[in-house]
Amino acid sequence: MSKYLTGDTNFTAKVKILLSKIYGRSPLKDSVLERAISYFELEALSQRKLDKLNNEITRLVSVGSDKSKNKLTNLKREQRDYLQVLRQQSNERAQQLQLVCRDIIELCEGETRADTNKKSAELLGTIQLLSPTEGSKVASVNERSKPLYRGVLTLRLLDQICLKTLSSGAYLTQELAKISEYDYQDLRNENETAYLEFVDHVKIPMLMAAILQDIGNYHPDAQMIMQGSDGKKSVFRALNVEERKALLQINYRETMKYLVNGIGVVMYLGNSKEERNTFNKVETNKLRFVKQLLKGSIQPKLGVGNILKIPQIYTAIVLSTKDNYNYKLLPKVYQALYQNAERGNCCRGVVDSLYKITGDFPQGFGVIYIPKDSDQNVRYEYAIVTQLYPEKPNEPICRIATRQLAFIGHGHDLVVKKTNNLYFVETAKEFSSINKERLNEILELLSSNYLERKKLDLLPRCWQPEEFFTQKINQKLWNRMNYS
Template sequence: MSKHLTGDTNFTAKVKVLLSKIYGRSTLKDSVLERAITYYELEQSSHQKLEKLNQDIVRLAKINDDRSKAKLDNLECEQRDSLQELRLESNSRAQHLQLICRDIIELCEGETSAETNKKSAELLGTIQLISPTEGSKVAFANERNKPLYRGVLVLRLLDQICLKTLSSGAYLAKELSKISDYNYKELRTENEAAYLEFVDHVKIPMLMAAILQDIGNYHPDAQKIMHGVDGKKSMFRALTVEERKTLLQINYRETIKYLINGIGVVIYVGNSKEERDTFNKVETNKLRFVKQLLKSSIQPKLGVGNLLKIPQIYTAIVLSTKDNYNYKLLPKVYQALYQNAERGNCCRSVVDSLYQITGDFPQGFGVIYIPNDNDQDARYEYAIVTQLYPDVPNEPICRIATRQLTFIGHGHDLVVKKTNNLYFVETAREFSSINKERLNEILELLSSNYLERKELDLLPRCWQPEEFFTKKVNQKLWNRIR
């Protein structure tokens, strides 16, 4: 097979690497997730070792002889070394996490707000398009991909909220006041230094919170609930109400503990006391902000926790790990979000803000539409959602994937009107008058094999572009049209 058909584009490859760095599993055990699991596995033994050292030091301190003093010196030295080792390990995890957050920002933010929205749409769409939508690997892939997807939504929702009013808490309010003299949308071009400081003080902590939000689920106590005492149950199974409640408590408790003890404040490197004091103050405040985000996301009400909670709910549905995952239902995601708002679980106005960003159809979703020239040749065509901020929430901005029932890798952009979108019952009903022979003929052209055609509805409401996206030439959906 020719090289242009196989492999990945540079951007798709970067996304896959980033996903592996965050929640991947490998022999290196070097992802954010694996570092947390290692910490949880060694946490108890490290604590027991330090506790024993403390007890021995207290005991020997009461004995006033030369031999005991020598032993005491050795134990105190061992204690310092152990604490220093733990501190260095935490620092390594903190630096690793913050570096990944910067990689995310580089991948999804540009010089202008328009470029940022385009890059974010590409990142979200790529995650959706490389995530399986059928088969046994759906839950595992979605579990791996959720933190990055959620993080990008958090950033874009932050941008939207920064242009509105939100009960943001003292820390975010203070940081926003620093850039109040500038046009937020053009901050990067108006004042690069102010933008970089806002990234460091606000966006990095928000990404940290989004990535770590469910890390406590990998604590041994949580895993016993998810996998059962015998360890043989599926971690994606439906839990009882009591199991779910206990798991939520463990996840929150252990996530916060990991944030404070397993990540902590990055160690200052340098010789200036003044710089060190400023650095430590900034990093301590950032860590407190992450903690505030995680804590307030449990019951966000009207506050800053909504910036974490609402993307969490959205992502949990679009990249669901449940057995009843149904790709066709993804555009119904806001039904669940507004129900949560009605129950007081999140703020309706912030849901409105995310709705304005994404619309009904998630990035990368496969849309089937009736072209405007359909009177001449009854048919439907395939397209993929590729842009954020649709003018009308239920009329997605797409890149066409087929022309005259032939797959192409260089289509143009198209706003799919509701009256042309087969996802909607009224449109499908109007088109259903087409005879079955013609519908079978279309299916034969657009599906890869007979077995696939047997599984498809005669008049499908959407399509799953996963296979289409495996070809390198088809991964350039966001390239500028020349």
């Protein structure tokens, strides 16, 4: 592969920063995840301090002597001040989480539906291309990337889904009624004020729910299960049935507790009583909606929880943290989703909606295809899935990465037909008549080194483009759209 200047495009850099803000680890301990972990670590200590103050106040009230009045006043002041400190900390966490959600929307939504789909495809594809597909870091990097990935899918599923077909609950029904006179898909242009309110009341809570969905797994009780009693087991290991059941219960319980007590509603800043009442009502309703989404995602049936649950399942497979992670199997993700629908774990109609958005091949997936101009099938080329809403789910819209067996940084867009895609057995069989010498010759041209070639199948069904994407010039996969 040609050696171009390393570094990142502006968009790739923004994605990396966003990933760090959500589930990153740093000495500052200021990501959404690290703030939650700090809360969990101090939760018991804070509760003990409050219990101690309450007990002492209760005791002094029962004594009722003049001598205890001053001490009682001081204790009540200390209790009030401490509660105010805890409330301020919750407010900081709530504000940071909502700011992160707004950053996500800014990065994945545009002026039109076409812009939004393009930006979302770029964000999802960039996450995939930044994730290793083999080696020791796969699980940890995928774990860090999951909340952002499923959050973007949740937003696009919201756009796609016929919400009327869901038992969506009073809150969402009410918010949708406010914009019913406008074209939902063009709401931003028709009425920007209504669009911004819908973002604030619906999309922000949905992103909050997607980000916080597994935050309870970082509670000490959950970590004890995941790491084992000795603390030395891999958190990504396969759990037995009892461990998994216990973990699911802890995650749900602690996520809800963190949402209510560790996040809560954003505090109003201002002097207007009327504005404060309106503000508090809006924020309280948003928090209730997040709770409804999280609760509904456990057993979604036909409810709005599907908008959270189905992207969660999709993301757990595409960005798997399991030991048996196999990049080649990612296009099989809908087999698992439809199996879940058949078991009644989620709504088939919503799975259909997500399928329409993504198709079989995830964004950023490396496709190998036989070009139309390949006389007698003498070569194959590389491409990368770069757009949502393929016309046919098994025919992805890609950006070509090689031309005449040479890597290029400015390819054109291409719909890879099933009959040209080596991922499919029928196509691979047709191509397998090429002699081994020619196949080795192609591998030599498309592989960066001999050791890599040794690991590859002689007739590969897909390719892993993360090394290709490390070059800045190759990160401009979405800069324009022109079909071939």
